[in-house]
Amino acid sequence: MNDSSIQLDSRERTLLRTLIESYISDGQPVGSRNLARASGLKVSAATVRNVMADLEDRGLIQAPHTSAGRVPTTAGYRLFVDSLLEVRKPSREQIDAIESRFDPGASTQDLLDSASSVLSQVTRMAGMVRLPRHRNVALSQIEFLRLGEGRVLAILVIDGREVQNRVLELERDFSQDDLQRMANYLNAHLAGKSLHTVRAELLREMREVRDDLDAQMLAAIDLGEQALGDEDPDDVVVAGQTQLLGYEELADMERLRQLLEAFNEKREILGILDQCIRGDRVQIFIGRESGLDWFENCSVVTAPYSVDGEVVGVLGVIGPTRMSYDRVVPIVDVTARLLGSALNVRGESPDSQ
Amino acid sequence: MNDSSIQLDSRERTLLRTLIESYISDGQPVGSRNLARASGLKVSAATVRNVMADLEDRGLIQAPHTSAGRVPTTAGYRLFVDSLLEVRKPSREQIDAIESRFDPGASTQDLLDSASSVLSQVTRMAGMVRLPRHRNVALSQIEFLRLGEGRVLAILVIDGREVQNRVLELERDFSQDDLQRMANYLNAHLAGKSLHTVRAELLREMREVRDDLDAQMLAAIDLGEQALGDEDPDDVVVAGQTQLLGYEELADMERLRQLLEAFNEKREILGILDQCIRGDRVQIFIGRESGLDWFENCSVVTAPYSVDGEVVGVLGVIGPTRMSYDRVVPIVDVTARLLGSALNVRGESPDSQ
DNA sequence: TTGTGGCACTCGTCCGGAAGGAGCGCTGAT
DNA sequence: ATCAGCGCTCCTTCCGGACGAGTGCCACAA
Numbered sequence: 001m002n003d004s005s006i007q008l009d010s011r012e013r014t015l016l017r018t019l020i021e022s023y024i025s026d027g028q029p030v031g032s033r034n035l036a037r038a039s040g041l042k043v044s045a046a047t048v049r050n051v052m053a054d055l056e057d058r059g060l061i062q063a064p065h066t067s068a069g070r071v072p073t074t075a076g077y078r079l080f081v082d083s084l085l086e087v088r089k090p091s092r093e094q095i096d097a098i099e100s101r102f103d104p105g106a107s108t109q110d111l112l113d114s115a116s117s118v119l120s121q122v123t124r125m126a127g128m129v130r131l132p133r134h135r136n137v138a139l140s141q142i143e144f145l146r147l148g149e150g151r152v153l154a155i156l157v158i159d160g161r162e163v164q165n166r167v168l169e170l171e172r173d174f175s176q177d178d179l180q181r182m183a184n185y186l187n188a189h190l191a192g193k194s195l196h197t198v199r200a201e202l203l204r205e206m207r208e209v210r211d212d213l214d215a216q217m218l219a220a221i222d223l224g225e226q227a228l229g230d231e232d233p234d235d236v237v238v239a240g241q242t243q244l245l246g247y248e249e250l251a252d253m254e255r256l257r258q259l260l261e262a263f264n265e266k267r268e269i270l271g272i273l274d275q276c277i278r279g280d281r282v283q284i285f286i287g288r289e290s291g292l293d294w295f296e297n298c299s300v301v302t303a304p305y306s307v308d309g310e311v312v313g314v315l316g317v318i319g320p321t322r323m324s325y326d327r328v329v330p331i332v333d334v335t336a337r338l339l340g341s342a343l344n345v346r347g348e349s350p351d352s353q
Numbered sequence: 354m355n356d357s358s359i360q361l362d363s364r365e366r367t368l369l370r371t372l373i374e375s376y377i378s379d380g381q382p383v384g385s386r387n388l389a390r391a392s393g394l395k396v397s398a399a400t401v402r403n404v405m406a407d408l409e410d411r412g413l414i415q416a417p418h419t420s421a422g423r424v425p426t427t428a429g430y431r432l433f434v435d436s437l438l439e440v441r442k443p444s445r446e447q448i449d450a451i452e453s454r455f456d457p458g459a460s461t462q463d464l465l466d467s468a469s470s471v472l473s474q475v476t477r478m479a480g481m482v483r484l485p486r487h488r489n490v491a492l493s494q495i496e497f498l499r500l501g502e503g504r505v506l507a508i509l510v511i512d513g514r515e516v517q518n519r520v521l522e523l524e525r526d527f528s529q530d531d532l533q534r535m536a537n538y539l540n541a542h543l544a545g546k547s548l549h550t551v552r553a554e555l556l557r558e559m560r561e562v563r564d565d566l567d568a569q570m571l572a573a574i575d576l577g578e579q580a581l582g583d584e585d586p587d588d589v590v591v592a593g594q595t596q597l598l599g600y601e602e603l604a605d606m607e608r609l610r611q612l613l614e615a616f617n618e619k620r621e622i623l624g625i626l627d628q629c630i631r632g633d634r635v636q637i638f639i640g641r642e643s644g645l646d647w648f649e650n651c652s653v654v655t656a657p658y659s660v661d662g663e664v665v666g667v668l669g670v671i672g673p674t675r676m677s678y679d680r681v682v683p684i685v686d687v688t689a690r691l692l693g694s695a696l697n698v699r700g701e702s703p704d705s706q
Numbered sequence: 707t708t709g710t711g712g713c714a715c716t717c718g719t720c721c722g723g724a725a726g727g728a729g730c731g732c733t734g735a736t
Numbered sequence: 737a738t739c740a741g742c743g744c745t746c747c748t749t750c751c752g753g754a755c756g757a758g759t760g761c762c763a764c765a766a
Contacts, residue, residue, distance in 0.1 A: 031758050044710050049759065067716045067758045145496060148513050155508065155518075160501050163518060165508075242617065245610040257598040260613070264595065384729050397739050402730065420729045420745050 015039055015051050016060060017084040020072045024322050029069030074287040081284045081325055090330045098122065098335055102342040108162065112237045115315055115339045120240025123328050125319030126263065128238045130273040132312040132343065139198050142186050142224065144179035152179060168226050182220035199228050236270050238263050247320045249297050258294035268292060273314045276302040280311065282333050287321055297321050301328050303336035307343045315339065368392055368404050369413060370437040373425045377675050382422030427640045434637045434678055443683045451475065451688055455695040465590045468668055468692045473593025476681050478672030479616065481591045483626040485665040485696065492551050495539050495577065497532035505532065521579050535573035552581050589623050591616050600673045602650050611647035621645060626667045629655040633664065635686050640674055650674050654681050656689035660696045668692065
């Protein structure tokens with residue numbers, strides 16, 4: 001990444017990796033003697049001390065106080081996950097265990113819930129799943145129901161399975177018969193097309209044929225336009241926040257509170273996940289890299305998931321920076337894949353339920 | 354309450370109250386010297402010691418260890434809130450501040466959200482609101498939409514404003530026309546009546562006229578029965594759980610975790626609130642009185658709220674047992690009243706939105 | 707030049723004991 | 737009944753010493 005990392009020779013790399021692994025596994029600053037032994041290198045502790053001094057100069061590790069062992073810095077972790085990390089492949093059993101949690105017959109919402117609780121339970125950290133963007137889902141049907149003076153309930157059936165409804169506030173009042181006719185008109189023209197297409201088509205018609213159509217149809221188009229407007233559900237599913245209470249490096253109450261608050265608000269979580277949606281592999285955020293100060297001592301591991309070859313969302317976990325990346329990364333990875341295929345299977349056979 | 358409390362003479366009562374107030378305000382065990390001074394009584398510390406020994410014998414206070422001051426027990430708190438507590442009336446400004454948080458134009462959901470976040474912010478503890486039971490709300494309209502083979506979407510419009518929809522899985526398949534006819538039948542017979550009445554009527558018809566009606570109508574009744582079945586939204590709105598992280602008497606991570614988990618699951622919270630729905634005034638639960646072990650060191654203050662003179666739900670706060678009941682009780686009380694009237698106003702003029 | 711062993715020094719942690727203070731129970735006097 | 741006094745218990749805080757882990761530096765060997 002940056003030039004200081006390029007200059008690391010093989011021994012330095014080995015020692016840095018061993019140091020970080022050791023620190024991750026027991027949370028204690030690691031000293032030269034132990035590091036020399038653990039590294040497997042045939043060098044003395046004194047030599048290791050010299051190397052450690054170099055690494056400290058480059059900002060990769062630091063000593064909490066004089067004559068304590070060394071601890072990785074954010075930059076150290078960064079280098080570690082970028083070029084030193086060797087992930088363990090998840091075992092067959094693990095994969096099966098995760099897969100068994102995805103019921104192919106379940107609704108989208110249930111699948112997302114499963115994914116985030118699987119993530120949280122398997123990693124013992126907090127799991128989160130960004131809702132899938134609606135890609136080329138087909139509009140099956142649209143209906144209107146008059147609620148009262150100028151208030152209309154629009155019901156969209158998508159993909160023959162999911163239902164959304166919205167209350168529209170209109171300028172003028174329509175009778176139920178009017179509404180029925182408009183729904184018929186829209187259904188005849190639009191049913192089966194993707195939401196995207198439908199919107200585009202409505203806008204086009206509105207511009208092109210404004211003068212040729214009778215008022216009724218114009219109103220219908222306008223209504224459809226309103227009903228379909230702004231449809232992406234900007235949300236995220238989280239699970240297992242409380243797992244984070246177990247990590248003593250997060251024991252600062254004020255920080256912890258900000259962290260949990262972020263999960264409640266969901267806004268910042270959403271921002272983080274949206275940053276990760278570009279890129280097609282597992283991504284890792286370390287500490288404050290994301291710019292949030294409550295993120296000290298926390299890291300995020302994310303992976304995008306896709307349906308039909310197209311990335312539709314991101315999922316991931318959030319936990320202490322001192323986490324077993326070699327274990328967590330493949331779990332997140334495989335969960336993303338499995339969620340993708342579960343959604344995929346579902347989308348192909350809407351009648352399977 | 355129990356007979357030990359009856360026997361308290363005036364001086365004992367004063368001392369117990371002073372002790373608890375003092376402990377609530379600074380969290381330290383209180384000794385005889387300080388208590389004698391704070392009580393305002395013209396007695397010496399030695400006399401106070403004697404009284405304290407009596408109170409300890411009756412299980413109202415206890416010493417954390419030999420020669421420490423005394424601390425109230427659960428029973429002590431109980432007696433305190435039942436017969437010693439003098440609540441401070443909330444100031445006009447406080448009431449106005451709370452009232453201003455309830456926007457009369459807002460939806461039910463928004464009002465409940467406001468209520469629970471007001472509770473949490475004003476008391477600096479966690480706030481919760483039990484969803485209102487649907488009482489005599491009128492069914493305005495019912496519609497059915499065919500989703501696919503045997504799957505039907507039922508749409509209920511209630512009170513002309515709220516919309517609920519449910520997906521029904523049916524044995525046999527109906528065409529959209531069939532469904533339309535059944536909806537017409539049900540609307541003609543039932544619209545405008547209360548949900549309660551409607552259910553009762555459907556059940557009665559089903560039993561009485563099973564043989565006289567044609568299959569179509571029978572099916573309609575059956576469908577309506579399914580669509581209306583089990584309609585109460587068993588849920589609760591919570592806010593400000595993270596406030597609880599600030600109290601050092603709840604600093605035990607494991608307990609804290611169970612506590613937050615309870616807020617996530619909502620089930621136990623619901624149980625607690627449901628216990629409080631009987632009774633028309635503020636109620637207080639102290640420590641494990643509710644039988645939950647994670648409740649150690651916690652208390653709940655609740656008040657029912659009513660619309661049209663009928664109790665429809667409960668709201669309250671949960672916080673450390675060592676809380677300022679004199680401040681919290683009136684806040685909960687007034688919030689319940691204001692939520693009630695906000696809902697009431699709203700219900701009377703369904704067109705105001 | 708690079709690695710190594712040795713040595714002095716720095717900190718943090720872990721007792722143990724002493725001092726101080728808060729508070730209790732008991733008793734005898736009013 | 738109330739109260740002052742006394743002896744006692746226990747918690748907290750502070751201090752100093754022992755210990756161990758670890759560092760930095762230097763002189764020396766390969």
